[in-house]
Amino acid sequence: MTHRDHKSVVVVGGGQAGLSVSYYLTQEGLDHVVLERHQKFHSWRINRWDTFCLVTPNWQCRLPDFAYQGDDPDGFMVKDEITEYLDAFAQTFNPPIIEECEVTKITRRPDGCYFVDSSQGNFSADQVVIATGGYDNPIVPPFADQLDPSILQMHSVDYRRPEQMPEGATLVVGTGQSGVQLMEDMHLKGRDVHLAVGPAPRAPRRYRGRDSTDWLHDMGHYAITIAQHPNPEHAVTKTNHYMTGRDGGHEIDLRKFATEGVSLYGSVSGMEGKKIQFLPDLETNLDDADESYVGIRNAIDAHIEKHNIDAPSEPAFKKLWRPKQEITEIDCEKEGITSVLWAIGFRPNYSWIDVDVFDDHGRPVYDRGVCQQDGFYFIGLGWLNTWGSGRFLGIDEDSRFLVEQITAKAKSELKAAS
Template sequence: MNAADIFDVPVAIIGGGQAGLSVAKQLHKKGIRSVIFERHEKFHSWRVNRWDSFCLVTPNWQCRLPGFHYDKEYGGTDPHGFMLRAEITEYLDAFARSFEPDIREHTRVTRVAPHDDGGFIVETTAGTWTCDQVVIATGGYDTPIEPPYASKLDPAITQMHSVDYRSPAQLPDGDILIVGTGQSGVQIMEDFVRAGRKVHLAVGPAPRSPRKYRGRDATDWLYDAGHYDITIDRHPDPHKAMTQTNHYMSGRDGGKEIDLRKWHVDHGVELYGSLADMDGSKLKFLPDLKKNLDDADASYVGICNQIDAYIAREGIDAPEEAPFAKVWEPETERTELDTKDANIASVIWAIGFRPDYSWIEVDVFDGRGKPEFHRGVTDVHGVHFIGLGWLNTWGSGRFLAIEEDSAYLAEQIERQLVMVGTRSVA
């Protein structure tokens, strides 16, 4: 490689989702050229890796891409609704058209490493690039998680991860076991209930949230109260914030909360504790169903109390709510189940993902392989991350804070480019 090729592009952005394109938009405003590399097509995870009935869990007004807010520049007419999958991709595609980024689709990045002459080398399936700055915008959803004991399950039972799930029609007749009660697990549960299918649910430690409370969506109250402005540096329990599963609720049918106790009583969903093992047709669960339900309710009540305190503090006239009451308690902890006796024909794993950073050969990771940064800026000059949970606030990794996060990162990139005298215009 000759010297003329060393700085082929000022900024390489890896990942063509909303985070990567948001950084590109902010750099474009500053006259800084960037190239986005996307292994599939832009917004692939929204277009392909979501089930048919998927909709947002947070209200549309929280969709605030840089200079392209849902209810302003985009002209959306339902700010308190919850966009369906097709509507989300329409919004994202319109954002991309608003500034026409340089994006190389169907181009996988296989290696990022320091260049001998400065900057970085970016090897892709469509050739090799060099750059001054690299932005990692691939998110944390690379590798679907399935436990090792999944291989011991009776092979006659169909197994599927939530990333591959589209509708109940994909799965054979019979009961379904859904493992995990984060946002994906509980929404897929509803899909099967609506399809008239019997659901068995392994309840994990995910917290839950009210949907509408005292006359408004709970997220509206929390936004006004400044809850979403709390940074990870100021959070009272940053470890919990970083490791806790998202609160479960739904945007379906205009938005609803999910109380698993009610789904058991009203729809016959069978509830168990966390899945612990599988062997043939035998399933084993931990005796933690009561604890997990109680903990989820404690989170629910805690959010309600937080909203109550804000209303009282500000002297707001808002309707009262009846105090929370449990509609059902498990009498015993069922720790064993035979899939044959229960007529379980399928298992859906909804227990999350792991990121894959194996292609990054830069010393920006801790001993557990987690990237280290402050607001996305690492200690290695020129290497940055965007689109991860709690990059700075709760809204990081979501639509709500991507404008702020990408603006900050673009400022840091511009400063670093100016420091080494390589700032380039688009």
């Protein structure tokens, strides 16, 4: 039989979620190991562009017993500052992490023990926490293969700076937080940018004297749990509102970029040769994004009025630009487009988990991260419990809760065995 190093808990993933769990496991004195495929905080350290910064203010960085202590709580840490913050957190407790260790398979024995196979040895565990996040496989549609190979295609995970892209124009596909920020990154460098606008909502950055996230926090928006949400399925699948923390933070109005020369289209629907097709949904997508934007402003207005808060007024929202027509096809050669930058997200990869914890669509099933398979957990996913679950804001609460469940199970089994 293969030798296995036994641990009470194996945590798979050495990002902020996995190490937050490790922190509380250490506090409880539970023997465990964290297995990280690359190096700790790899995604923050490696998979980010040069000008990357947080979208949420620094005050929302609340790792276990290690909240942001810098002198700019309302600012937005840039890439190096984020990794410095994370590394400093790890140094507070010296986690038992094995880096460059890829987990290749997890199975559950009939007796309830978990077997964890990895590139650096095999383990057995009473309990397992999956903290690998949902950013494993970059999404690129199948029809991308039909685009002329002379046009460079890159995914946002590989983008670092505008100079990577060949001379000529770039089509950025996707208007989630990454897509709009990469579009702006190139636009500010004077590059010719085209943008395929998807259905992502947008949000104000500052409104009536404060960052909108400050207002939403005070309004209890971030405390709403998925169990309390009126439309849980919509919450889990909804794209994040786009804005940016760049240069002190500002909102992103795609209509404004259109007035500055960025060419806007609807959602990409197909590619063939040097032709790219779009759905005629540009105006709808812009209007829907603005509806979300105005809805947040209105909610803040109502909160201010209800609590009689003294706050400066704001001018009414106005649409700066409207498309004259819906363009449904372009010729890259005529438009000078030499590259396409995909920013339409990622899919998780759980093919290495051979444990009955998934639904028919391959999505993990849990309640606050606790699976029906005894001793199996997930953490670090959006809306695990609240909006902040996949972010710095909610990771402390989520990790503390999971470790409470893990500790209770460990103590119960210890008592039963004695």
